[in-house]
Every structure is written in C-alpha cells, then in structure tokens.
Amino acid sequence: MAAIGRGARTGATAWWRLAARPQVRIGQCWRSTRASSSSSGGGPSEASPAPSQPLPPLFDLSSAPGPRPGDAAVLAMSGGVDSSVAALLALQQGLVPRPLFMRNWNELDESGTFEPGAGGATGCTWMKDWEGVQQTCAALGLGRDSAELLDLSKDYWLSVFQPALEAWERGETPNPDVGCNREIKFGALMDRVLPAPAATAPDAFGRRPAKTWLVTGHYARVSWRQADGAWQAQLSRARDRNKDQSYFLSSVSPERLAQAHFPLSDLLKTEVRDIARRYLLPAAEKEESMGLCFVGERPRPADAAAAVRQPLPRNVPPAVSGGAFGAFLASYLTPVPGPILDPAGKQVGTHAGLHSLTVGQRARVPGAPSAWFVARKDAASNAVHVVAGGDHAALYARSLRIERMTWLGPPRTGTLLAQVRHRGDEVACEVLPAGDGVHVCFPTPVLAVAPGQVCALYDGDVCVGSGVIATVQTLQQ
Numbered sequence: 001m002a003a004i005g006r007g008a009r010t011g012a013t014a015w016w017r018l019a020a021r022p023q024v025r026i027g028q029c030w031r032s033t034r035a036s037s038s039s040s041g042g043g044p045s046e047a048s049p050a051p052s053q054p055l056p057p058l059f060d061l062s063s064a065p066g067p068r069p070g071d072a073a074v075l076a077m078s079g080g081v082d083s084s085v086a087a088l089l090a091l092q093q094g095l096v097p098r099p100l101f102m103r104n105w106n107e108l109d110e111s112g113t114f115e116p117g118a119g120g121a122t123g124c125t126w127m128k129d130w131e132g133v134q135q136t137c138a139a140l141g142l143g144r145d146s147a148e149l150l151d152l153s154k155d156y157w158l159s160v161f162q163p164a165l166e167a168w169e170r171g172e173t174p175n176p177d178v179g180c181n182r183e184i185k186f187g188a189l190m191d192r193v194l195p196a197p198a199a200t201a202p203d204a205f206g207r208r209p210a211k212t213w214l215v216t217g218h219y220a221r222v223s224w225r226q227a228d229g230a231w232q233a234q235l236s237r238a239r240d241r242n243k244d245q246s247y248f249l250s251s252v253s254p255e256r257l258a259q260a261h262f263p264l265s266d267l268l269k270t271e272v273r274d275i276a277r278r279y280l281l282p283a284a285e286k287e288e289s290m291g292l293c294f295v296g297e298r299p300r301p302a303d304a305a306a307a308v309r310q311p312l313p314r315n316v317p318p319a320v321s322g323g324a325f326g327a328f329l330a331s332y333l334t335p336v337p338g339p340i341l342d343p344a345g346k347q348v349g350t351h352a353g354l355h356s357l358t359v360g361q362r363a364r365v366p367g368a369p370s371a372w373f374v375a376r377k378d379a380a381s382n383a384v385h386v387v388a389g390g391d392h393a394a395l396y397a398r399s400l401r402i403e404r405m406t407w408l409g410p411p412r413t414g415t416l417l418a419q420v421r422h423r424g425d426e427v428a429c430e431v432l433p434a435g436d437g438v439h440v441c442f443p444t445p446v447l448a449v450a451p452g453q454v455c456a457l458y459d460g461d462v463c464v465g466s467g468v469i470a471t472v473q474t475l476q477q
C-alpha cells in the first residue's frame, strides 16, 4: 500500500512540474518548452520524459470542446424537476452559474385579474413557476434572489404562437414546441444572454477560451464531430428513449447547439427524480408539465364567440368541436364552421373550424352510423374529408414532401429514419432530393401524417435535420 502511495505521489509531482510549464504545439504533439529546449542542448539536469512514456496533455485538446470547469452557464430554469437537476449538475461540473427564468406567456396582461396564490383568473402559472425557480436557487445555495426574470412573451407571441395560429387556420397541424426551441430558447433567449461565440482556438498555452453555455433540462445529447478542421455540434437522442426530446430540437441550428449543454443526456427520468429527492430540491415531486409549452387559456374574444354561435344549416347536426384543445384554439381564432364530407362528397356533418380536427382523428359526428376518420382538410373549400374506419388506405402516408429544412450537418439523402411526431415511432425511409426540400418515402406506410407537422430525420441516433411536411401522398392516391 505504502509503496503504491509513494510511487503515485512521486509520479503526480513529476507530472505537475512538467504540466505547469508553458507548452507549445509541435505537429500533433504537445511538449513542455523546457523539455524541448533540453533536447536541443539545454543540459542533462533538465529531465525529459522517456520516449516510451508519452507526455499526458495538460488540456485534453483531443477531446470535444464541451463545457469545462470555469466556463459560464446561463441556467434556463422553469421551476420543474428537469431544469432543477440540470442546474445542480452544471454546478457540480464547476460551471459559473447565472440562473434565469423566462416569462413567455403573460396571462396577467390579458385578464388583468391575477390574484397571487390563486393561480389568477385564467390559471396564471408563470408566477408559481417563478416562485419555484427562486426556491430552487435557494436550495442550490445560489440565493433566492440570484435568479433573473426575462420577459420574452412578445417574442413568443410573434414568432411562435401567431404563426402556429395561422397554420391551424389553414388546416395544418403545426408544432409550436419545435418553434419555441428554435425561436425562443435557442433563439431570442440566446441572443439576449449569450455573448457572440468566442474564438475556439486555444491560446499559446493550449487553453481554450472560456465559453458561456445555455444549460437546459432537455433530454437530448450534443456530441461533437470534426469537419473541415473545426468542431461541429451534432444532436443525438438521449439515453432515456421515453423522454428523448431531440425531435423538439431538430430545427435548432448546429451553431446554436454548439452553445447548448444538456446535463440530463445520460440520465433516466427516474434517476433525475432520485437526484432531486437526494438533494432536497423543491421540484422533486413536481408533476410533468403537459400540453403546449408556455401557453395559458384566454377568455374567448367576443367575435369568436359570435362566430361559433352563428346558426347552422337546417338538418345538420351540431358542429364537431375537436374537444378541449379545439375549444382552446377557438379562443384565439375566429372559427369558420364548414362541411364534413364523406368519400362521395356528401355532407355528413359540420366542423367548428379547420383547426378543430386533425388528420387521422375520429370525427365524432353526432348520429352518424359509421365511425368517420379525417383523411384530409381542404383550406380552399373549408371542407374536412372523412373516410369510414380508422384503417382506411387514405389514412396511410406512403411519401411526404418536406420543406423549410434545417440540416444539422451536410444535407442528406438515402436510407434514413423518420419521426413525424413527438414520441412517435421512428420508421425507415428513403430520402430523395426535391428542390429546396426532400421527398421522404416509406417502405411501410405511416398512419395519420398531417401537413404542418415536423418530420425529423435520423441516422441511427443522430438527428441529421428536419423539415415541415408540405404534402402527403397516401396509399389511396
């Protein structure tokens, strides 16, 4: 034991002495300046390492340029368990914290009747979340007042929610959570709080300049690859496949991903909860957040209410409203009711607006003898076309055209995997070039794919890019 201890200490001291000296780069090797001068006649007292023992680098420049102790970290904290544990892990990694909470939806502005503690007249949640963030900062030892509140509600409305509303009005099925990551968390937030990416070249001493990271509780992985002599960030799936959020991040640019740090990439959700409990974090038992990121409910505007109440044609049953989510959207849109048509073009019901039903969904037409399912929507005629049965050929996509591509590396074609919804299965596909976008062809057809959805493409676990579905060819076409 003693011999091992002595030997280890001796070795460590020697390495420390060598490592403390400035280093210069010689080809791919790193050597101490004194060691190199000794080889050019510096004198026998200057011990140089035996050639059989390569010099361990002081800074591991061969490794990917991920976060290092001393780097700065903007901790994006929602008050939930994931971002609380991500913040804790970032602190344990030696990052210098700047906790931050975003307010992206301000019910207070809309209703003006927020009551502290009561959740507000419309279920205002941001104040409860903000309180949770402050409590978490206290529990982490950062101090309750260390967190910053940043209001991005205008950015969220203009660049995420309004475009999504317009897409719903056109009869598409947008994914605002994908837009939120691209435009808000890794868009407006990064623009506001991160410095422009610094030069990544090491200085004369081999040190990579300090960097600022955006730390979030996303379940996804940033890995690094070298291309054209530079490091590039690539996005991969998280270890926890059930929680994997790479789909939501698939339109964030590689440059933005290169400034992101996801400490939960190797953890299962159950492990995250255990860590939160062990460190007594206030969010340890907090429920999962559900539904649309950031969005609250709003009292129905008078014009929308009037549109829904307008008289329906005689002998047509009440409009199919699309349930709670349809009703929620109806408070932001002016719903325009229209016909539900069977394959023969006969009206079998009335919808409460194109947003109220989505492709593949059962249209619960009151009194209908068959189970009708939505095959497609036509914005020009404001009609919803239905087919009988949930296994109809018109509900299966055999190919898609996707546009507005984000490539997370070089554009790709050939055999890949496609995912068309969060938590949807990944399916084999052939990707063919098609102008600005690509065609995605499925050897095994995929059920219920709607224009407006995001299609993310994967090579194994690596997300290579994504685009928005413009058109769908079904088995019937």
Ligand SMILES: Nc1ncnc2c1ncn2[C@@H]1O[C@H](COP(=O)(O)OP(=O)(O)OP(=O)(O)O)[C@@H](O)[C@H]1O
Residues within 6 Å of the ligand: 076, 077, 078, 079, 080, 081, 082, 083, 084, 086, 100, 101, 102, 103, 104, 185, 215, 216, 217, 218, 288, 289, 293
């Ligand atoms: N209001 C917010 N302010 C700052 N960061 C946020 C906010 N909302 C979400 N984030 C960041 O985005 C990450 C992903 O958010 P999302 O809502 O998809 O996940 P979540 O699993 O509910 O996370 P959490 O448990 O942390 O609430 C969060 O972990 C957090 O880092």
